[in-house]
Amino acid sequence: MEFKQYADVHEFALQVEPILAEGEDVYSLFSGVLQAIKAGRYENPFMATIEEDGRVLALFQMTPPHPLNLIFVDEKRVEESMDLLIKKLLQHEIEISSVISLKAWAYCFVEKWEAQTGMTHQLLMDQGLYRLDEVNETLLQSPGSWRFADEGDCSIIEKWYTIFEEDTGLPITRIEDVKKRVAAFLSEREVFxxxxxxxxxxxxxxxxxxxxxxxxxxxFTPHEERKKGYARTMVASCSTELLKSYDFCVLYTDLMNPTSNKIYQEIGYKRIADSVQLGFIMREIH
Known part of the structure; x- marks a missing residue:
């Protein structure tokens, strides 16, 4: 069993993309971040595998300050692979602020990491991963229609982006970075x-x-417009549009919010996995 860290994203992609393709829906976050690394959107990414006899047993990715993403291919070798990963992270002094993965893997890693470092963890996001192949056509529609956002919508999207982070408990992005992100979203016609x-x-x-x-x-729907069905109708309509170009859509939900989970299931999204993001903090010494 060998730990291999990659400096070249294309070499890394050659090793891991066949695995990601087999679980294209469940591994969509890892795959999407990998494409962003390829496009040069992240500096100094951490990319590594654990391999044996030319076979990939596990794959890891991190774009600081974002979480370390873990995927284990061989379920029988998870703990063994995890022990080797933690040994190498500590040996190379690679700092991690949080970890994201399927729930069982994430909590197993956290238990081992805490034992080695004396740190403790906090729950950042308890998520359900949902997949949509077909929209429920019998869904009751709210009034209105969708369109792609354009430059004239920058200010409202920037404002809502920050409120979304506040509502979901995410770290608040600096306004200058929000402006850059929104501009990139609009240039790619990504916002509905x-x-x-x-x-x-x-x-x-x-x-x-x-x-x-x-x-x-x-x-996101601002507080004053909630409970009118806008988000449900928008997600249903825009997902229908996306399914013209893709076989399926995926989305993450906050499992602590039963309303949103219910809405997505009504649209036709089906839960396929549970994911969790856990952050690390130093244990207080009394």
């Missing part, structure tokens, strides 16, 4: 808006396209 009576009342975006699928994210 729902309008009713000439007023923008909800938004969502597409991200991380893969060979057969695409991710739906940043679904």
């Amino acid at each position: 808006l729902w309008e009713h009576g000439g007023k923008v009342v909800s938004m969502m975006k597409k991200s991380r396209p893969s060979k057969h699928g695409v991710t739906v994210s940043l679904v």
Whole structure:
């Protein structure tokens, strides 16, 4: 069993993309970030595998300050692979602030990491991963229609982006970085808006396209427009549009929010996995 760290993203991709393709829906986050690394959007990414006799047993990826993403291919070798990963992370003094993975893998890693480092963890995001192949056509529609966002929508999207982070407990992005991200979203026509009576009342975006699928994210409705069905109708309508180009859509939900989980299931999204992001903090010494 050998730990291999990669400096060349294309060499790394050659090793891991066949595995990602086999689990294209479940591994959509890892795959999407890998494509972004290829496109030069991240500096100093951490990319590594554990291999044996030319076979990949596990793959890892991190774009600081974002979480370390873990995938284990051989379920019988998970703990063995994890022990080797932790040994190498400590040996090379690679800092990690959080980890994201399927729930069982993430909690197993955390237990081992805490034993080695004396750190403790906190739950950052408890997520359900959902997949959509076909929209429920019998869904009751709210009034309005969707359109792609354009430059004239920058200010409202920037404002909603920050409120979305506040609502979901995510770290707040600096406004100058929000402006850059929104500009990039618009240049790629990634943001969908729902309008009713000439007023923008909800938004969502597409991200991380893969060979057969695409991710739906940043679904947001301001407080004063909630409970009117706008988000559900928008996600249903825009997912229908996305399914013209892709075989399936995926999205992550906050499992602590039963309302959003219910809405997505009504649209036709089916839960395929549970994912969790766990952050690390130093244990207090009394």
